[in-house]
Amino acid sequence: MKDLIQSKVKGNLVVISGPSGAGKGSIIQGILKGIPNLWLSISMTSRAIRGKEQNGKEYYFITREEFEKKIQENELLEYTEYSGNYYGTPRGKINEHLQLGQDVILEIEIEGALRIKELIPDAIFIFIMPPNMRELKTRLENRKTDSEEKILQRFKRAYQEINEVTKYNYVVVNDVLELAIEKVKAILLAERCRVDRIEEMYVGSLEEVLHESLVDNKSIVNQEREI
Ligand code: 5GP
Numbered sequence: 001m002k003d004l005i006q007s008k009v010k011g012n013l014v015v016i017s018g019p020s021g022a023g024k025g026s027i028i029q030g031i032l033k034g035i036p037n038l039w040l041s042i043s044m045t046s047r048a049i050r051g052k053e054q055n056g057k058e059y060y061f062i063t064r065e066e067f068e069k070k071i072q073e074n075e076l077l078e079y080t081e082y083s084g085n086y087y088g089t090p091r092g093k094i095n096e097h098l099q100l101g102q103d104v105i106l107e108i109e110i111e112g113a114l115r116i117k118e119l120i121p122d123a124i125f126i127f128i129m130p131p132n133m134r135e136l137k138t139r140l141e142n143r144k145t146d147s148e149e150k151i152l153q154r155f156k157r158a159y160q161e162i163n164e165v166t167k168y169n170y171v172v173v174n175d176v177l178e179l180a181i182e183k184v185k186a187i188l189l190a191e192r193c194r195v196d197r198i199e200e201m202y203v204g205s206l207e208e209v210l211h212e213s214l215v216d217n218k219s220i221v222n223q224e225r226e227i
Pocket of ligand 1: 047
């Protein structure tokens with residue numbers, strides 16, 4: 001019998017934002033391990049490598065000049081300047097992965113997220129929130145990779161971003177990491193089941209369906225007799 005859903009369902013574009021220190025990275029690693037058919041887009045940045053980061057893993061690290069060339073050549077879907085550095089999403093393979101039915105994850109800040117909302121309004125927007133501002137400050141300080149001035153800059157930016165949360169579809173508070181991962185997984189799985197994401201469905205006429213199920217039943221009965 002024919003499958004009810006005929007054409008491959010296209011993947012969702014998922015934008016995950018939240019202030020630095022909210023724990024987006026750990027949540028994303030958790031969902032990548034937890035559900036299949038997810039693809040994480042790697043951004044480009046002109047900021048310096050931090051701690052144990054590797055080129056091509058967390059980001060493609062390039063110079064400001066190289067980044068400006070990418071802008072001119074229209075190679076970026078969106079980009080922004082954040083804390084004195086450029087960050088941008090390469091157009092690259094996003095569409096290819098969506099067509100394969102994979103959800104594509106963009107981990108970007110709010111300006112970029114709003115740009116994506118203009119370009120692709122049916123993308124899913126998730127905001128990761130720290131439990132409170134004091135905890136956020138502690139997390140930023142504990143990283144020990146940024147200067148005091150950068151920490152303050154990031155903290156101020158976080159404050160602004162948190163006030164924009166209503167522009168997103170979902171908000172997840174990252175108090176207990178495992179719980180936050182479960183919540184984001186639940187959002188992605190539920191979004192995959194939305195009826196308006198189905199491109200083509202085949203039910204057939206009632207006679208056809210009844211006839212086919214009758215034939216199927218007979219062949220099962222016959223198989224059982226043969227055994
Ligand atoms: P970090 O320096 O902490 O890795 O990132 C700083 C901010 O830049 C984070 O809020 C992160 O989500 C954002 N970001 C990372 N990649 C992109 C990108 O491609 N586009 C935009 N708009 N923001 C990005």
